[in-house]
Amino acid sequence: MVYVIVEHIKGQIEDITFEMLGKAKTMGSGVTAVLLGDGVDTLTGQLGAADAVLLCQDPNLANFNPEAFCKTLASILNGKNDDIIMVGNTSMGMEIGPGLSAALGMPLISYVTDLSDTSVTSALYGGKMSVQSGVSGGYIASVMAGSFSADDGNISGSPGVETVSAPDLSNTKVRFTRLIEPEGGDVDITQHDVLVSVGRGIQNEDNLEVVQELADKLSAALSCSRPIVDNKWLSKSRQVGKSGLKVKPKVYIAVGISGAPEHIEGMKDAECIIAINTDENAPIFDYAHYGTTEDLFDVVPAICERL
Amino acid sequence: MNIVVVIKQVPDLVEELELNDTGTDLDREWLKFKVNEFDDHALEAALLIKDAQGANVTVVALDNGLDIDKALYAAAAKGADRVVKVTGDFEGYVSSHAAAKALGAVIPSLGADLVLTGVQAVDDRDGQLAVLLAHQLGMAHVTVVTDINVSGSAATVHKEYGGGMIGEFNVQFPAVLGIQAAAETPRYVPVAKVRRAMKDTNIDEISADAAGVDAGTEVQKMYKPETGSGAEMLSGSAEDIASRIVEIIRGKGV
Ligand SMILES: Cc1cc2nc3c(=O)[nH]c(=O)nc-3n(C[C@H](O)[C@H](O)[C@H](O)COP(=O)(O)OP(=O)(O)OC[C@H]3O[C@@H](n4cnc5c(N)ncnc54)[C@H](O)[C@@H]3O)c2cc1C
Numbered sequence: 023m024v025y026v027i028v029e030h031i032k033g034q035i036e037d038i039t040f041e042m043l044g045k046a047k048t049m050g051s052g053v054t055a056v057l058l059g060d061g062v063d064t065l066t067g068q069l070g071a072a073d074a075v076l077l078c079q080d081p082n083l084a085n086f087n088p089e090a091f092c093k094t095l096a097s098i099l100n101g102k103n104d105d106i107i108m109v110g111n112t113s114m115g116m117e118i119g120p121g122l123s124a125a126l127g128m129p130l131i132s133y134v135t136d137l138s139d140t141s142v143t144s145a146l147y148g149g150k151m152s153v154q155s156g157v158s159g160g161y162i163a164s165v166m167a168g169s170f171s172a173d174d175g176n177i178s179g180s181p182g183v184e185t186v187s188a189p190d191l192s193n194t195k196v197r198f199t200r201l202i203e204p205e206g207g208d209v210d211i212t213q214h215d216v217l218v219s220v221g222r223g224i225q226n227e228d229n230l231e232v233v234q235e236l237a238d239k240l241s242a243a244l245s246c247s248r249p250i251v252d253n254k255w256l257s258k259s260r261q262v263g264k265s266g267l268k269v270k271p272k273v274y275i276a277v278g279i280s281g282a283p284e285h286i287e288g289m290k291d292a293e294c295i296i297a298i299n300t301d302e303n304a305p306i307f308d309y310a311h312y313g314t315t316e317d318l319f320d321v322v323p324a325i326c327e328r329l
Numbered sequence: 330m331n332i333v334v335v336i337k338q339v340p341d342l343v344e345e346l347e348l349n350d351t352g353t354d355l356d357r358e359w360l361k362f363k364v365n366e367f368d369d370h371a372l373e374a375a376l377l378i379k380d381a382q383g384a385n386v387t388v389v390a391l392d393n394g395l396d397i398d399k400a401l402y403a404a405a406a407k408g409a410d411r412v413v414k415v416t417g418d419f420e421g422y423v424s425s426h427a428a429a430k431a432l433g434a435v436i437p438s439l440g441a442d443l444v445l446t447g448v449q450a451v452d453d454r455d456g457q458l459a460v461l462l463a464h465q466l467g468m469a470h471v472t473v474v475t476d477i478n479v480s481g482s483a484a485t486v487h488k489e490y491g492g493g494m495i496g497e498f499n500v501q502f503p504a505v506l507g508i509q510a511a512a513e514t515p516r517y518v519p520v521a522k523v524r525r526a527m528k529d530t531n532i533d534e535i536s537a538d539a540a541g542v543d544a545g546t547e548v549q550k551m552y553k554p555e556t557g558s559g560a561e562m563l564s565g566s567a568e569d570i571a572s573r574i575v576e577i578i579r580g581k582g583v
């Protein structure tokens with residue numbers, strides 16, 4: 023059996039869940055979706071890709087809580103050590119995967135891009151290396167978003183629902199207090215046809231001028247990778263990727279971005295990706311349509327001159 | 330309060346990564362290592378708490394036979410009160426499960442209210458350490474943390490989800506937090522200050538072992554991902570390439 027942990031937030035099932043369900047269906051040993059929450063029974067109708075649903079509802083599961091979710095899943099999945107458990111390699115999954123591995127004594131493989139009964143592939147070293155792990159028997163896979171098609175697993179239908187009760191969750195040391203929505207930024211990068219996206223290759227804040235000029239000439243918006251936001255050079259609303267925004271522009275020009283899996287998640291569906299990166303081994307070139315290893319400080323001004 | 334920060338070195342991805350003879354791991358002999366960037370954020374988060382309200386900050390690392398001393402001295406120069414090297418059989422790749430076992434054996438003797446790790450490292454095939462370590466220590470955990478607000482024996486923390494959405498949690502100590510980003514950019518420490526720390530700081534050594542604990546699965550092979558559907562690489566001078574890029578962009582009707 024393959025157990026797929028359903029991820030949902032604000033009443034919406036996340037794409038990663040459908041991606042995992044679609045893949046799980048092809049593995050041939052049956053699929054059980056595991057749904058935790060409160061008042062989420064209505065979501066089961068979207069889990070038609072699964073053969074069965076294990077549903078656990080409790081007021082303490084109304085919002086994700088690392089402790090409550092790990093404790094509940096450990097109790098529901100106890101004894102399933104010969105099965106495969108799939109969880110998203112997401113913010114929530116990064117608590118659940120290791121939490122279950124520790125609690126159930128099952129092996130855990132992270133950053134998974136493909137899996138079967140015998141082997142599992144992970145993207146490590148910022149996407150620069152793939153690693154194939156041999157497996158026999160049960161394991162937990164923490165699956166990277168975007169590895170499988172969501173359409174294959176997004177099937178409405180009503181699989182049989184088995185209701186299970188939660189363990190006592192009244193005394194958790196972690197308490198959810200609230201969900202904070204992102205602040206609206208000065209631009210909405212998801213609405214632009216052209217994005218000039220800048221990464222750590224730009225070196226410092228002053229150099230942002232170089233890419234800003236290109237963005238201006240193209241009437242494009244400036245977006246960026248995470249380190250640029252962590253350095254406070256650009257606002258969070260411009261971040262593309264796992265913890266930023268998903269974008270799908272006509273043209274995405276990645277300037278000095280390595281293409282770590284967490285960045286790729288946010289932009290791989292762009293129509294045309296052009297990557298400028300001096301490292302010929304940068305993973306961004308695996309996803310780009312056009313690439314150059316010219317120095318950004320040479321090629322970007324040269325592009326501007328021609329516009 | 331006592332804060333323990335665990336750090337480790339990871340291969341610097343700027344360098345070319347070569348495989349070993351069996352194709353199951355990196356050839357570590359010539360690799361350049363650096364402190365995991367998220368660990369710098371974890372240390373910064375600890376030092377910010379220390380600056381704001383006082384705290385005792387201990388930085389711990391497994392002795393990997395590399396330059397970990399330098400990393401520990403740098404941590405001391407930034408403001409760590411104590412630096413500890415965990416000695417044992419930790420050369421080469423150490424799985425997250427094994428690291429959790431070894432660190433889990435040492436940390437109780439350091440009396441931690443709060444343990445901070447980096448959210449992840451580029452080489453953690455068997456999952457991220459923070460949660461595994463929390464389990465070893467019997468502590469609460471929250472990972473992907475971007476903000477910590479300590480009040481008494483608990484903290485309010487921000488955990489980042491996709492799209493910039495944040496879950497806010499109240500966590501009772503003792504707890505392990507996996508740090509994605511500190512509230513401030515990690516502080517810079519001049520080399521002269523690190524040199525002084527090398528003279529003034531004593532690295533404590535505590536031994537531990539993680540015998541019998543590993544990732545639970547074997548690496549069959551490691552390889553550079555095929556670039557089958559990869560990019561068409563543009564050649565010529567920067568000017569030629571620029572012209573081609575303009576053509577491509579215009580070709581998309583923008
Ligand atoms: C839970 C989690 C969520 C995350 N979410 C995100 C996210 O939403 N978005 C995101 O982007 N990252 C995210 N990250 C971080 C991600 O793992 C990487 O650290 C990040 O994407 C790297 O950014 P970068 O490519 O700009 O920097 P680097 O990886 O440092 O790459 C810089 C690149 O610039 C190139 N370069 C340097 N100089 C030049 C030059 N002169 N000309 C041309 N090229 C040059 C280098 O060759 C290098 O490839 C997340 C990480 C975690 C753990």
Ligand SMILES: Nc1ncnc2c1ncn2[C@@H]1O[C@H](COP(=O)(O)O)[C@@H](O)[C@H]1O
Binds near residue numbers: 337390425428447
């Ligand atoms: N061997 C180790 N020694 C010390 N700290 C570690 C070790 N492994 C992991 N960590 C800590 O946990 C973080 C996440 O690592 P990992 O779980 O390997 O992704 C690292 O950045 C460190 O903060």
